[in-house]
Amino acid sequence: MLTVLLILIPFIAGLIAFGLKGSGPKVLAVISSLATVATAIGAWCRLGTAPDSLSFTANWIPQLGSQFRVGLDGMGMMLCLLTAIAFLLVFIAIYNRNYESSNSFYGLLLLSQAGLTGVFTAYDALQFYIFWELALIPVYFLCSLWGGDKRIAVTFKFFVYTFLGSLLMLVGIIYLYTQNPDHSFSWESFTNLHLGADQQNWLFWLFFVAFAIKMPVFPFHTWQPDTYEQSPTPVTMILSGIMVKMGLFGVIRWLVPVLPEGVHMWADVAIVLSIIGIIYASCIAMVQSDLKRLIAYSSIAHIGLMSAAIFSHTEQGMQGVLLQMFNHGINIIGLWIIVEIIQQRFNIKNMDELGGIAQKAPRMAIFLVIISLANIGLPLTNGFVGEFLMFSGLFQYNHWFMAVAGLGIILAAVYTLNMIQKVMFGNANALTETTTDLQPAEVLALSLVVAIILILGVYPKPILDLVSNTTAVVLKF
Amino acid sequence: MNALISTALSGVVLMFVGLFARKQHIKFFAIAAIIIAFIANLAQYPSVELGGYTMFGMIEVTKFSIIFNAVAIGSTLLYFLLSGSEFEKVGEHVADYFALVFFILAGISLAATFSNLLMLFLAIEIMSIPQYILAGSDKKNLKSNEAALKYFLMGCFSTGVLLMGITLIYGSAGTFEIASLGLGAENVSPLALCGTILVAFALAFKVSAVPFHFWTPDVYDGSPTVFTSFMATVVKAGGFIAFVRLFHVGFGGGEISSHWMLLLAIITALTLVLGNFTAVFQQSVKRMLAYSSIAQAGFMMFAVIAMNLAAAQGIVLYAAAYSIATIGIFAVLLRLKDYTFEGFNGLAKKEPVLAFAVTVFLFSLAGIPVTAGFFAKYFVLAAAIQQGHLLWLVILAVLCAAISVYYYFRVIIAMYFKQGEPQVEPVSGGFKAGLIFTVILVLALGLFPNLLLCWL
Numbered sequence: 001m002l003t004v005l006l007i008l009i010p011f012i013a014g015l016i017a018f019g020l021k022g023s024g025p026k027v028l029a030v031i032s033s034l035a036t037v038a039t040a041i042g043a044w045c046r047l048g049t050a051p052d053s054l055s056f057t058a059n060w061i062p063q064l065g066s067q068f069r070v071g072l073d074g075m076g077m078m079l080c081l082l083t084a085i086a087f088l089l090v091f092i093a094i095y096n097r098n099y100e101s102s103n104s105f106y107g108l109l110l111l112s113q114a115g116l117t118g119v120f121t122a123y124d125a126l127q128f129y130i131f132w133e134l135a136l137i138p139v140y141f142l143c144s145l146w147g148g149d150k151r152i153a154v155t156f157k158f159f160v161y162t163f164l165g166s167l168l169m170l171v172g173i174i175y176l177y178t179q180n181p182d183h184s185f186s187w188e189s190f191t192n193l194h195l196g197a198d199q200q201n202w203l204f205w206l207f208f209v210a211f212a213i214k215m216p217v218f219p220f221h222t223w224q225p226d227t228y229e230q231s232p233t234p235v236t237m238i239l240s241g242i243m244v245k246m247g248l249f250g251v252i253r254w255l256v257p258v259l260p261e262g263v264h265m266w267a268d269v270a271i272v273l274s275i276i277g278i279i280y281a282s283c284i285a286m287v288q289s290d291l292k293r294l295i296a297y298s299s300i301a302h303i304g305l306m307s308a309a310i311f312s313h314t315e316q317g318m319q320g321v322l323l324q325m326f327n328h329g330i331n332i333i334g335l336w337i338i339v340e341i342i343q344q345r346f347n348i349k350n351m352d353e354l355g356g357i358a359q360k361a362p363r364m365a366i367f368l369v370i371i372s373l374a375n376i377g378l379p380l381t382n383g384f385v386g387e388f389l390m391f392s393g394l395f396q397y398n399h400w401f402m403a404v405a406g407l408g409i410i411l412a413a414v415y416t417l418n419m420i421q422k423v424m425f426g427n428a429n430a431l432t433e434t435t436t437d438l439q440p441a442e443v444l445a446l447s448l449v450v451a452i453i454l455i456l457g458v459y460p461k462p463i464l465d466l467v468s469n470t471t472a473v474v475l476k477f
Numbered sequence: 478m479n480a481l482i483s484t485a486l487s488g489v490v491l492m493f494v495g496l497f498a499r500k501q502h503i504k505f506f507a508i509a510a511i512i513i514a515f516i517a518n519l520a521q522y523p524s525v526e527l528g529g530y531t532m533f534g535m536i537e538v539t540k541f542s543i544i545f546n547a548v549a550i551g552s553t554l555l556y557f558l559l560s561g562s563e564f565e566k567v568g569e570h571v572a573d574y575f576a577l578v579f580f581i582l583a584g585i586s587l588a589a590t591f592s593n594l595l596m597l598f599l600a601i602e603i604m605s606i607p608q609y610i611l612a613g614s615d616k617k618n619l620k621s622n623e624a625a626l627k628y629f630l631m632g633c634f635s636t637g638v639l640l641m642g643i644t645l646i647y648g649s650a651g652t653f654e655i656a657s658l659g660l661g662a663e664n665v666s667p668l669a670l671c672g673t674i675l676v677a678f679a680l681a682f683k684v685s686a687v688p689f690h691f692w693t694p695d696v697y698d699g700s701p702t703v704f705t706s707f708m709a710t711v712v713k714a715g716g717f718i719a720f721v722r723l724f725h726v727g728f729g730g731g732e733i734s735s736h737w738m739l740l741l742a743i744i745t746a747l748t749l750v751l752g753n754f755t756a757v758f759q760q761s762v763k764r765m766l767a768y769s770s771i772a773q774a775g776f777m778m779f780a781v782i783a784m785n786l787a788a789a790q791g792i793v794l795y796a797a798a799y800s801i802a803t804i805g806i807f808a809v810l811l812r813l814k815d816y817t818f819e820g821f822n823g824l825a826k827k828e829p830v831l832a833f834a835v836t837v838f839l840f841s842l843a844g845i846p847v848t849a850g851f852f853a854k855y856f857v858l859a860a861a862i863q864q865g866h867l868l869w870l871v872i873l874a875v876l877c878a879a880i881s882v883y884y885y886f887r888v889i890i891a892m893y894f895k896q897g898e899p900q901v902e903p904v905s906g907g908f909k910a911g912l913i914f915t916v917i918l919v920l921a922l923g924l925f926p927n928l929l930l931c932w933l
Contacts, residue, residue: 063790063930130846137845144894152894160882163845167875174859175868 002043003054003070006080007117009036010087014110018103025106026095032110033088040077040084044466047077060127065183070121075252075322075470078463079120079245082329085452086241087113089330093337093445094234097344105146112138112238119246125173125185128254132166132246139235139243146232154226161223165210172206176258191257191477197265204262207255208270214247215303217270218277228296229349233340236292240299240336241329248303248325251310252318252474260477267311271397274311275405277304282411286418291342291349294419295335298375301408302328308405309390315471317393322467323460324386327374327453331383334371334449338364341442342423346431351419356428361437365424367446372416374453377409382456478538480518480546480586487514488579495572504561507575511557514582515550518543522932534654537592544932545589545718545793552711552800553582555918558911559808563703567614574614577607578707585715589722594643594653597719601639601683604715605632608708612700624699631692635682642675655727665733673728673737677744680723683716686778687747690771697767702816705763706807709770714796717777721792725784734784741782742870749775749877756884763816765884766803769842772881773799776857776874782867783860790930791856797929798849798922802838805915808908809835814900818887822897831904832892834912839885841919844878849922854878856926 013032017025043054055071072080087109099105115135122128136159143155173185179199182189195203213220228236256263263270281300288294306324309317341364342357343349358365374381377388387409395402438446456463487510494506522543529539564574584603591597609632613625643653649669650658660669682689697705724741728734752772759765777799780792809831813820825832841850858874861867891897921928 061925061927061930063927130851133846137840141893144890152890156883156886156890159886160879163882164876164879167878168872170855171858171862171868171871171875174855174862178859178863 001053001056002039002046003072003121004056005039006036006043006084007070007114007121009039010110010117011114014107014114017107017110020103025103026091029091029106029110030088030095033084033091033113036084036113037081037088040081043072044077044081047072047074047466055123060124064126064185066126066185067124068127069124069186070118071123072121073470073473074467075249076120078322078326078467079242079249080117082245082326083113083116083120083242086238086329086333089333089337089445089448090234090237092441092448093340095441096439099146099232105142108138108142109234109238112142116238116242116246120249123187125176125187125190125254127185129166129170129173132169132250133163135243135246136162139239142235143227143231146235148230150226151230154223154230158223158227161213161220165213165220168206169210172203175203175206187253187257190254193258195259197261200259200262201265204255204259204266207250207259208266211247211250211255212273212307214250215244215307216247216300217273217304217307218280218300219273221277221281221300224300225293225296228299229290229292233292233336233343237333237336240296241333244299244303245325245329248306248310248321251307252321252470256310256313256474257477263311263313267313270311271308271394271401274304274308275401277301278308278405278408279411282408282415285415286411288415289350289352291339291351291419291423294351294415295332295339298412298415299328299332301412302332302375305387305390305405305408308401309393312393312397312401313475314393314396315475316389316396318471318474319464319467320386320389320391320393322470323463324383324390326463327382327386327456330449330452331371331375334367334446334453335375337442337445337449338368338371341438345435348431351422353429354423354432355426356424356432357435358424359428360432360435363437363443367438367450368424369420370450370453371446372420374457376412376416380454380457382453382460384457385460478532478536478590479521480514480543480550481536481583481590483514483517484550484579484582484586487511488576488583491572491576491579495570495576498572500565500571503572503575504557504564507561507578508554508557510579511550511554515547515554518546518550518586531592535593535596536587536590538590541789541793541933542586542589544929545796546586548793548797548800548929549585549589549711549715550582552714552797552804553578553707555801555911555915556707556711556804556808559804559908559915560703560706560811563811567701567703568616570614574611574704577611580607581707581712581715585711585718588715588719591719591722592655592726594646594655594727597655597723598639598643600719601680601716602636604712605636605683608632608712611704611708612696614704615701618699620699621701624696627692627699628696631682635679635689638675638682639679642672642677642679645669645672645675648672655723658727660728660733665736669733670736673733674740676723677737677741680716680720681744684713684720684774684777685771686744686774687751687771688744690748690751693771694764694767697770698761698764702763702807702811705767706804706811709766709807710800710803713770713774714777714800717774717780717792717796720781721788724781725789729784738782741778742867745775745778745782746870746873748772748778749874753877753880757880759884760818761816762810762818762821762888766806766810769881769884770803772877773842775877776854779857779861779867779870779874782870783857783864785860785863787856787863788860790933791853791860793933794849794856794922794926794929795853798841798853798919801915801919802841802848802850805838805912805919806835806842808912812902812904814902818891819897820899821888821891822895822899824892824899824901827899828901828904830909830912831901834916835892836889837916837919839888841923843882843885847920847923849919849926851923852926
């Protein structure tokens with residue numbers, strides 16, 4: 001039942017938020033996300049002792065053999081935890097902002113949280129598909145209503161792109177269902193299908209395109225930088241922190257176990273695409289002067305590495321991906337929080353016009369430096385452990401792939417340090433002269449981020465232990 | 478059977494009501510009559526639950542036909558509730574308009590039950606002739622006259638083709654009974670093949686499948702909007718039920734199916750591509766909905782081609798989902814002065830309930846989950862995938878579905894993300910309640926399609 005609560009709390013809070021006024025919605029959002037974090041931690045404690053108590057099954061469409069089926073394994077738990085923490089961080093960080101018609105803003109955010117949690121807990125393919133779509137719709141409205149000048153065209157492209165991908169996945173799901181003698185959509189029966197190699201060959205692409213668009217992997221990434229740039233920053237946090245994990249999650253939960261031969265057949269192609277994405281996005285990030293676009297491209301590079309590591313199909317690679325999914329979510333949200341602060345204060349995103357903030361706001365500078373270093377993967381930060389494991393997995397698969405992907409680290413250091421230099425250091429100009437340091441709510445959110453970065457950088461074992469059963473299950477296929 | 482009798486009788490009664498009742502009150506008589514028809518139709522359900530019965534070799538009542546009639550009559554009830562008051566604005570003869578709608582319903586209930594080619598012909602004609610009149614009911618409007626004439630001429634032509642086809646089939650099979658046609662058990666005679674193709678063309682005309690769709694945009698655009706709303710939804714579904722029934726029962730077995738299947742697959746592909754691409758370029762929401770109805774017909778064609786249980790379930794669900802959503806959108810459109818996309822600008826600020834309802838209906842048309850349209854699309858696609866060799870068509874269909882998002886979302890974008898002063902007639906609380914009820918219906922079918930399917 002705890003799993004159902006994880007979906008229900010934000011869902012109900014979201015519906016209520018639509019009806020509230022003034023500061024009601026944001027208070028409700030914080031309370032709801034605190035409750036969700038508590039529930040998630042409760043579920044984590046139960047996972048070791050009584051895992052069965054976390055799954056819940058109810059009849060849904062008996063004619064189709066589709067059930068409402070939720071459950072948690074290590075990966076699902078980790079992502080639910082990430083979702084809960086991420087939304088809490090977002091709500092704390094934007095606590096002092098005032099949004100126009102804030103009831104709809106918070107309502108839609110909470111609904112998207114419910115949808116995302118639904119994706120991570122679904123064990124029935126049809127239900128998975130439905131949550132997959134549902135998570136998108138609130139985000140579409142959030143971006144289009146509160147976004148930048150070009151928001152309408154940009155978010156529309158984003159929507160059509162992902163919608164097309166998910167429709168292809170739907171065709172794949174229906175095909176698998178028609179091949180299934182059990183007439184069921186359950187994960188177990190799908191993984192027991194053992195289709196022929198020729199079928200898996202083309203089915204792979206139906207699913208991979210859907211997941212690759214969401215991640216995004218080169219060449220399906222073109223929606224991403226524009227959308228990140230145009231969305232209101234809290235939504236960008238959700239998009240880059242959690243929604244892109246849907247793609248990775250889809251590959252690990254559904255693609256690899258259901259179509260193992262297809263994955264085996266196309267692994268090289270998928271890895272090459274991912275690595276092209278790493279290099280390509282890193283190069284573009286180096287010449288970006290727009291802060292939001294820079295982080296967007298750096299995110300493509302990081303996701304590319306994770307995608308490559310999944311397809312390496314090694315234990316270390318998989319553990320690294322699962323750990324990094326969590327870390328990347330936390331780190332990138334930390335970065336966006338700082339971007340949001342900068343944007344609020346100076347109302348510009350162009351890095352060339354900034355500078356010298358460190359003198360006026362030393363705490364902000366410290367936070368940015370720590371989070372950026374974690375994003376590069378410096379030792380003693382959480383990013384290091386995950387990246388190390390992923391590279392080691394990729395190395396076992398193919399030396400050359402690893403060598404090329406490794407260039408990404410160097411490039412990441414170049415553009416990230418360049419960003420810190422331009423934004424924080426140098427001489428203050430007329431714009432940054434008068435700035436003040438962080439507000440308490442922002443300090444709280446960023447301290448939480450940094451605490452997680454440092455703790456998991458030194459002691460990643462809790463997360464690694466949590467996801468190890470998923471790795472074991474996935475590698476069997 | 479009850480549906481046929483009750484709708485036909487209601488039609489006759491309503492014509493007389495027009496002599497006595499006031500113009501504003503006729504609507505209530507019509508609503509009462511349709512509720513009676515709805516109940517009478519469902520009352521027959523227990524008697525056919527275990528097996529249908531035939532009458533005189535002419536009609537066959539099954540639970541499938543009863544549920545389809547319930548969907549058609551129920552959608553018409555919603556239509557009366559939401560748009561009934563608009564009938565008075567079209568012209569003087571309000572009672573006649575309502576009566577004509579009832580006659581169309583009688584035709585549809587015949588189309589869902591026929592078991593004889595003669596009855597098929599009657600059903601199609603009873604459905605069509607009142608539509609010619611409704612299309613031209615705005616007598617002083619040139620476009621309405623054009624629509625009526627165009628529809629009538631083209632309709633007559635296709636009726637001729639249908640008759641010709643039926644004649645050829647009779648010549649080959651020696652019977653009108655669709656269950657015992659036995660065409661092409663061993664080899665297909667040219668006579669039977671020609672007949673089948675002619676019938677297919679005629680029915681494709683009625684459901685406005687490409688390349689027999691040319692009348693659709695002009696007729697739908699020219700007719701009074703309130704009647705377009707009915708013609709594009711319930712009537713179209715009625716055409717499809719005849720189509721599905723004839724081809725599944727009459728031409729389903731044997732070698733002949735392989736002949737017409739490819740032909741219909743090509744028609745489906747053309748319908749999907751042309752309907753969707755043309756809808757993208759429309760400037761008027763009414764015309765966009767006309768092309769969208771062609772595009773949606775492409776999806777419903779899947780139910781004809783794929784002959785299995787999922788196809789039968791799919792056509793009922795699709796008919797319900799598509800009719801309810803489109804009737805809802807038209808009901809809101811009728812309250813607007815400006816039918817272009819710009820006319821919707823800023824509607825969400827001014828009338829949030831209307832805008833929300835339209836959004837849900839458009840989601841349903843686009844096939845987004847938790848709306849009825851998703852499961853409708855799901856079932857027709859599943860039917861085609863089960864069929865085996867139609868995968869290319871399914872992939873084409875989902876590409877087209879992605880295109881359809883473009884024109885459906887243009888309305889959402891106009892309502893929510895653009896600024897403007899929409900010209901809306903004042904709407905009553907009852908109308909809003911009706912819309913909310915319709916929204917709940919769409920969502921309920923989207924969450925629990927078995928509410929409808931468990932009866933099939």
